[in-house]
Amino acid sequence: IISEKDIHDILDELEMGLLESDVAFSVTEEILSHIKSDLSGSKRKIGTSVDSIVRSALADALLGVLGEGVDIVSYIKEHDRPVKILFTGVNGTGKTTSIAKVAKFLQNNGFSVVLGAGDTFRAGAIEQIDVHGQRLGIKVIQHQEGSDPTAVLFDTVEYARAHQIDVVLGDTAGRFHNRANLMNQLAKIRRVIKPDLIVYVDEAVAGNDAVIRAEEFSKSVGIDAVMLTKVDMDPKGGAAISIAHAVGKPLLFIGTGQAYEDVMAFNPSAVVADLLGDA
Amino acid sequence: MLDNLGSNLKDALRKLAGKTVIDRAAVEDLVKDLQRALLQADVNVKQVMQLSQTIKKRALDEQPPKGVTAREHVLRIVYDELVLLVGKTVEITLGKQIILMAGLQGSGKTTTTAKLARFFKRKGMRVAVICADTFRPGAYTQIKTLCDRIQVPCYGNPAEQDARKIVRDGLASLKDEVIIVDTQGRHALEDDLITEIIDLNEITRATHRWLVLDAALGQQAREQARRFHDAVNIDGVIITKMDGTAKGGGALSAVAETGSGIVFIGQGETIEDLEWFDPSSYISRLLGM
Ligand SMILES: Nc1nc2c(ncn2[C@@H]2O[C@H](COP(=O)(O)OP(=O)(O)OP(=O)(O)O)[C@@H](O)[C@H]2O)c(=O)[nH]1
Ligand SMILES: Nc1nc2c(ncn2[C@@H]2O[C@H](COP(=O)(O)OP(=O)(O)OP(=O)(O)O)[C@@H](O)[C@H]2O)c(=O)[nH]1
Ligand SMILES: [K+]
Ligand SMILES: [Mg+2]
Numbered sequence: 001i002i003s004e005k006d007i008h009d010i011l012d013e014l015e016m017g018l019l020e021s022d023v024a025f026s027v028t029e030e031i032l033s034h035i036k037s038d039l040s041g042s043k044r045k046i047g048t049s050v051d052s053i054v055r056s057a058l059a060d061a062l063l064g065v066l067g068e069g070v071d072i073v074s075y076i077k078e079h080d081r082p083v084k085i086l087f088t089g090v091n092g093t094g095k096t097t098s099i100a101k102v103a104k105f106l107q108n109n110g111f112s113v114v115l116g117a118g119d120t121f122r123a124g125a126i127e128q129i130d131v132h133g134q135r136l137g138i139k140v141i142q143h144q145e146g147s148d149p150t151a152v153l154f155d156t157v158e159y160a161r162a163h164q165i166d167v168v169l170g171d172t173a174g175r176f177h178n179r180a181n182l183m184n185q186l187a188k189i190r191r192v193i194k195p196d197l198i199v200y201v202d203e204a205v206a207g208n209d210a211v212i213r214a215e216e217f218s219k220s221v222g223i224d225a226v227m228l229t230k231v232d233m234d235p236k237g238g239a240a241i242s243i244a245h246a247v248g249k250p251l252l253f254i255g256t257g258q259a260y261e262d263v264m265a266f267n268p269s270a271v272v273a274d275l276l277g278d279a
Numbered sequence: 280m281l282d283n284l285g286s287n288l289k290d291a292l293r294k295l296a297g298k299t300v301i302d303r304a305a306v307e308d309l310v311k312d313l314q315r316a317l318l319q320a321d322v323n324v325k326q327v328m329q330l331s332q333t334i335k336k337r338a339l340d341e342q343p344p345k346g347v348t349a350r351e352h353v354l355r356i357v358y359d360e361l362v363l364l365v366g367k368t369v370e371i372t373l374g375k376q377i378i379l380m381a382g383l384q385g386s387g388k389t390t391t392t393a394k395l396a397r398f399f400k401r402k403g404m405r406v407a408v409i410c411a412d413t414f415r416p417g418a419y420t421q422i423k424t425l426c427d428r429i430q431v432p433c434y435g436n437p438a439e440q441d442a443r444k445i446v447r448d449g450l451a452s453l454k455d456e457v458i459i460v461d462t463q464g465r466h467a468l469e470d471d472l473i474t475e476i477i478d479l480n481e482i483t484r485a486t487h488r489w490l491v492l493d494a495a496l497g498q499q500a501r502e503q504a505r506r507f508h509d510a511v512n513i514d515g516v517i518i519t520k521m522d523g524t525a526k527g528g529g530a531l532s533a534v535a536e537t538g539s540g541i542v543f544i545g546q547g548e549t550i551e552d553l554e555w556f557d558p559s560s561y562i563s564r565l566l567g568m
């Protein structure tokens with residue numbers, strides 16, 4: 001029989017490991033306390049160490065949190081065209097760059113794409129997505145700086161309908177979840193555009209705040225899938241756990257650099273293996 | 280920043296109030312609460328463990344001076360140790376200077392460059408900006424648009440690929456007192472880009488090299504800061520996006536790692552949203568002293 005004391009030391013060590021990989025404090029505590037109560041008093045098979053039992057319980061718990069990921073190609077094939085995908089998140093996480101990467105990925109998979117320059121607020125934002133569109137040979141629907149983002153994205157969807165484009169990727173300005181007016185603007189975009197998927201973009205280097213902002217975005221505008229960027233800066237996928245735990249939605253892609261090719265399907269078991277060392 | 284710290288420590292400090300001898304259990308509670316608050320604020324795990332061990336040891340080993348209560352004694356020790364984390368005051372001089380902006384992708388360098396330009400301009404200085412970001416699409420339009428809003432000249436050339444050349448040419452043509460060089464985002468593992476910023480530092484002979492960090496940055500902050508510091512000797516940290524819900528503890532770890540201090544705090548997306556930072560009054564407020 002495994003006692004609470006048996007697992008105490010190993011859990012302490014695992015806790016440090018998770019915190020050092022940026023799994024948020026609250027999430028770490030919750031996952032480990034579940035494991036503790038599940039395992040205390042359970043029976044141990046002859047020949048298995050407490051260490052390996054705890055590690056495999058943790059690996060299972062983390063895999064459970066991360067879920068399976070989404071296969072975007074089959075998602076698009078199964079839905080009516082145009083499939084409308086809206087990208088949201090706080091400032092500077094990599095939304096616009098991710099849109100360019102996903103656009104290229106979809107092109108490579110035989111889909112036609114149009115981009116909507118829905119960030120009409122930040123200086124240089126329209127120029128930024130326009131350059132990506134030019135480089136990729138993809139049409140970018142844009143209005144002037146300061147114009148209504150809903151109108152831009154509406155026009156983007158209309159363009160896709162008129163030209164039989166498969167996928168609309170809509171950019172939005174970065175914003176903080178504690179700014180009600182900006183969140184209302186997103187809610188309006190959502191009401192008018194009715195996106196098929198709202199992709200929430202956050203970065204691997206984010207710490208505890210990843211949980212708070214994911215929860216708030218999830219509550220106020222909804223999240224269907226997550227894209228985790230800047231994994232090249234921080235290969236430890238703690239933020240993936242934090243966000244998935246907070247919103248309970250699958251990860252779509254990870255971003256691993258600034259080039260169009262730096263995008264990968266999300267692989268939950270690789271993330272967990274990294275988090276737990278070689279467990 | 281760290282704003283949950285004060286309230287987290289209140290209960291533990293209350294247990295020490297009115298006592299003349301230090302109560303071990305109360306100190307242990309205090310250290311636990313402190314750890315929890317710092318970890319939730321993204322201070323580096325190893326630094327948190329180190330700092331809390333030091334506080335515990337000092338609180339239990341050092342005798343309070345005569346007439347100082349247990350509570351005051353422990354509070355003073357916590358204060359001393361937090362000063363190390365929050366860093367020293369970075370004085371802003373109003374002389375001729377070149378400021379090199381450095382930081383991870385998307386941390387807020389370009390926005391902060393414009394904020395700083397406005398800050399110095401309002402102090403009566405002649406200010407100019409150089410756009411040394413030759414990589415990010417729209418980078419020049421972004422900084423040029425912001426500079427136009429505050430009527431500050433912006434040197435750049437979106438067609439040029441070589442940031443070193445732009446900076447050399449810009450320095451040769453600009454005669455302003457304060458020159459701020461905006462650079463492209465980079466991280467510690469990008470060797471070519473680390474070499475580039477070392478070169479830009481040499482070309483500019485920058486007076487300051489300020490590291491711009493997002494308030495939400497987690498455990499990577501310390502290692503990233505170490506690498507930037509090794510490369511160009513960071514002498515100040517700017518924490519951006521403090522208007523969200525992030526606590527800025529990662530950036531504090533960077534401050535401790537570079538032995539520098541916080542120069543400014545970014546509090547919003549518009550050019551006015553910049554605050555100068557005074558560490559000691561900040562900690563006193565935090566601890567309710
Ligand atoms: N290293 C690295 N950099 C990335 C990645 N994704 C994006 N970036 C960079 O991060 C910076 C910000 O990216 P953007 O795409 O402009 O971010 P955003 O979320 O659209 O920003 P706002 O619209 O201002 O909120 C740029 O310098 C990008 O090149 C990534 O996966 N790895
Ligand atoms: N809310 C808020 N947003 C900020 C602040 N500082 C910067 N931003 C936003 O953060 C995003 C990234 O800012 P940039 O100035 O483009 O960042 P950067 O470091 O120059 O990015 P790269 O050049 O791509 O590395 C933009 O959306 C900015 O508007 C701040 O203090 N508060
Ligand atoms: K991480
Ligand atoms: Mg953007």
Ligand SMILES: [Mg+2]
Nearest residue numbers: 388389412462
């Ligand atoms: Mg920039």
